[in-house]
Amino acid sequence: MKLLVTGGLGFIGTNFIIHILNNYQDHSIVNIDAELIGSNHKSLSNFENSNNYKFVKGNITDRVLMEKLINECDAIINFAAESHVDRSILNAKPFIDSNIIGVFTILEILKNQKKRLVHISTDEVFGSLETDSADENYRFNPSSPYSASKASSELLINSYVATHDIDAVITRCTNNYGPQQFLEKLIPKAIILAVHNIPVPVYNGGKGIRDWIFVDDHCNAIMKVLHKGKKGESYNISASNEIDVLTIIKQILSIMNKDISNYELSEDRPGHDFRYSLDSSKIRKELNWSPKVSFEEGLKTTVEWYLKNQEWWKDIADIKTLNSIQWKS
Numbered sequence: 001m002k003l004l005v006t007g008g009l010g011f012i013g014t015n016f017i018i019h020i021l022n023n024y025q026d027h028s029i030v031n032i033d034a035e036l037i038g039s040n041h042k043s044l045s046n047f048e049n050s051n052n053y054k055f056v057k058g059n060i061t062d063r064v065l066m067e068k069l070i071n072e073c074d075a076i077i078n079f080a081a082e083s084h085v086d087r088s089i090l091n092a093k094p095f096i097d098s099n100i101i102g103v104f105t106i107l108e109i110l111k112n113q114k115k116r117l118v119h120i121s122t123d124e125v126f127g128s129l130e131t132d133s134a135d136e137n138y139r140f141n142p143s144s145p146y147s148a149s150k151a152s153s154e155l156l157i158n159s160y161v162a163t164h165d166i167d168a169v170i171t172r173c174t175n176n177y178g179p180q181q182f183l184e185k186l187i188p189k190a191i192i193l194a195v196h197n198i199p200v201p202v203y204n205g206g207k208g209i210r211d212w213i214f215v216d217d218h219c220n221a222i223m224k225v226l227h228k229g230k231k232g233e234s235y236n237i238s239a240s241n242e243i244d245v246l247t248i249i250k251q252i253l254s255i256m257n258k259d260i261s262n263y264e265l266s267e268d269r270p271g272h273d274f275r276y277s278l279d280s281s282k283i284r285k286e287l288n289w290s291p292k293v294s295f296e297e298g299l300k301t302t303v304e305w306y307l308k309n310q311e312w313w314k315d316i317a318d319i320k321t322l323n324s325i326q327w328k329s
């Protein structure tokens with residue numbers, strides 16, 4: 001099977017490609033990525049000369065290029081997106097372009113080419129939940145331009161399934177963590193600041209709750225949905241690890257044998273959701289998926305990976321002050 005992976009130089013896409021190339025001999029991959037913020041070639045460099053992996057630099061909004069690539073593949077896994085909520089608050093335009101226009105471009109092509117699309121969405125489309133967990137039919141209530149752009153693309157996809165009979169499935173996943181995540185996200189950022197003994201900044205008293213899944217478990221779920229998911233359906237993916245941010249920071253500091261009080265409370269960001277929670281019983285029951293990696297094990301693996309692979313991140317993290325990281329453009 002020839003897969004077109006979009007955004008495969010990003011965190012989850014890279015892990016997905018490594019997962020496929022290591023475990024599925026009969027699958028090959030074309031990776032299209034625009035090399036935007038968060039992308040990194042280093043992790044895939046081992047595969048650059050392999051017969052079953054090819055990289056194409058390009059944008060998913062490029063209709064002509066996407067038409068050609070889709071024509072040559074059997075299915076598309078759409079990871080490509082602007083993914084950082086804080087950046088969407090500063091400037092939402094790139095989020096509209098990649099996350100909505102990009103999906104629209106793919107959908108228009110799929111009106112004429114009958115290929116399966118697996119679209120990677122997020123638990124953030126449901127917004128902040130108080131005590132309950134969102135199942136697939138829960139109401140959308142996005143509160144950032146990022147989550148609103150992801151919700152919009154889901155609605156577009158559903159409309160193309162209904163009106164143009166395209167073969168699309170949607171996955172909604174909780175917060176991923178694991179090796180190769182770009183440094184501005186919570187877990188890698190905390191690890192790297194801790195390496196430099198810089199206090200980790202924590203929003204909202206660290207009380208915000210996120211539901212965490214090890215990236216390999218997410219990749220396994222995507223393969224189940226690709227091969228067994230029903231057209232027009234969406235599948236929530238969660239490993240049921242709801243943990244508050246401060247607990248995670250302290251666990252990271254403890255794994256690294258650092259002072260567990262080396263964090264500082266910082267101002268909350270606008271529109272900050274307090275809690276995300278997904279009910280993933282549908283994928284567990286219908287597609288026989290379950291997560292394999294406990295949070296303790298996955299977090300230890302992740303911390304060890306960043307400590308062992310400092311050459312992966314040293315040249316993109318520029319430690320300027322005691323409490324912030326400046327990103328090299």
Ligand SMILES: NC(=O)c1ccc[n+]([C@@H]2O[C@H](COP(=O)([O-])OP(=O)(O)OC[C@H]3O[C@@H](n4cnc5c(N)ncnc54)[C@H](O)[C@@H]3O)[C@@H](O)[C@H]2O)c1
Binds near residue numbers: 010058083172
């Ligand atoms: N990271 C998470 O915890 C999480 C959770 C749920 C869902 N998701 C979704 O999973 C997907 C991947 O997330 P990630 O964390 O790997 O993101 P990421 O930011 O690490 O990677 C995104 C990649 O997409 C590429 N890209 C962006 N816009 C593009 C465009 N228009 N054309 C081509 N390439 C483009 C970027 O260059 C980058 O390499 C996203 O769709 C995100 O919404 C992420």
